[in-house]
Amino acid sequence: MQVDRYERYWMWAATGMLALFLGAIVVTAVTGSAHPPSHVETINPETLDVSGEFSTPGVVTNPDGTLTVSMRAEFYVFQPGIVRVPAGRQVRFRITSPDVLHGFQIVGTNVNLTVAPGYISEATATFKEPGEYLVVCNEYCGLGHHNMQGSIIVEAAQ
Numbered sequence: 676m677q678v679d680r681y682e683r684y685w686m687w688a689a690t691g692m693l694a695l696f697l698g699a700i701v702v703t704a705v706t707g708s709a710h711p712p713s714h715v716e717t718i719n720p721e722t723l724d725v726s727g728e729f730s731t732p733g734v735v736t737n738p739d740g741t742l743t744v745s746m747r748a749e750f751y752v753f754q755p756g757i758v759r760v761p762a763g764r765q766v767r768f769r770i771t772s773p774d775v776l777h778g779f780q781i782v783g784t785n786v787n788l789t790v791a792p793g794y795i796s797e798a799t800a801t802f803k804e805p806g807e808y809l810v811v812c813n814e815y816c817g818l819g820h821h822n823m824q825g826s827i828i829v830e831a832a833q
């Protein structure tokens with residue numbers, strides 16, 4: 676079959692790109708840097724204010740010294756908006772939404788969750804370096820989406 680030279684170049688270029696993108700997916704999956712949500716815990720989004728951990732969101736220290744942070748992502752804030760945790764300790768984030776789909780991404784870490792009403796999303800992180808980490812919503816959730824952010828202040832361990 677006669678294939679034009681330029682057409683052949685483009686076919687090789689397209690095949691190369693496919694291989695490159697597929698390779699990127701395989702590499703991130705194998706090295707564990709992609710975390711699809713595996714934790715399916717449900718909650719009634721209409722009663723978050725009434726009772727339970729999300730009616731008083733915040734940081735709780737567990738008996739083993741780790742921390743659990745219960746948070747809400749809602750029109751167009753994170754509750755609490757500023758979270759203070761010590762460096763070097765394991766922090767488990769539990770987050771849900773009373774309204775629509777939001778995102779919860781801690782910039783500079785691999786914590787990146789989709790927050791869906793009716794579900795509790797979880798991620799665990801240990802912050803080695805003290806400092807302020809920006810939290811952004813990365814799912815388009817409405818007119819105030821671009822203003823929806825929070826911060827995590829990691830304090831030096833005592």
Ligand code: CUA
Pocket residue numbers: 748749751776777778812813814815816817819820821823
């Ligand atoms: Cu919340 Cu975008």
